[in-house]
Amino acid sequence: MKTLGERIRELREQKDISLRELAKKLGVSPAFLSDIELGRRFPSDEVLARISKELGESIESLKKYDTRPPVEELKRLAAANPLMGVALRRVVERKVSASDLIEFLDKEKKRK
Numbered sequence: 001m002k003t004l005g006e007r008i009r010e011l012r013e014q015k016d017i018s019l020r021e022l023a024k025k026l027g028v029s030p031a032f033l034s035d036i037e038l039g040r041r042f043p044s045d046e047v048l049a050r051i052s053k054e055l056g057e058s059i060e061s062l063k064k065y066d067t068r069p070p071v072e073e074l075k076r077l078a079a080a081n082p083l084m085g086v087a088l089r090r091v092v093e094r095k096v097s098a099s100d101l102i103e104f105l106d107k108e109k110k111r112k
Contacts, residue, residue, distance in 0.1 A: 004065040005037040011055040012037075026050045042068060 002010070012022050023033040028047060035041040043051060045059075052059045078085035091101065 001067075002065055003039050003067055004042065004062060005039045007062060007065040008051060008055070009037040011057055015055065017054075022051075022054060025054050042066065 012019070019033055019037070020030045023030040026033065026047065027050070032041065036043055048062060049059055052062055074088060078088060
């Protein structure tokens with residue numbers, strides 16, 4: 001699976017836009033954009049929205065490539081629903097692989 005940075009680079013190259021040119025359009029430094037493409041940094045939601053607009057890709061589509069765990073959202077969910085915290089802890093304790101978890105969720109979605 002591609003990372004967010006790899007997807008951004010792919011879209012930029014498909015549109016034949018140089019890194020410097022895109023950085024200028026986005027109002028960021030070329031070094032910052034390069035770091036995003038290399039996975040060293042992640043864009044804020046505001047910068048991601050500008051990238052989305054310039055590259056003609058939806059924000060939602062780009063976010064699918066963001067590999068960072070949604071830590072704050074998971075904390076909020078566990079605080080709001082203690083059972084969610086128990087479920088997440090079991091996933092960690094049982095060392096459920098990412099592919100097994102995704103496969104399980106896909107099967108559940110099809111079942112419903």
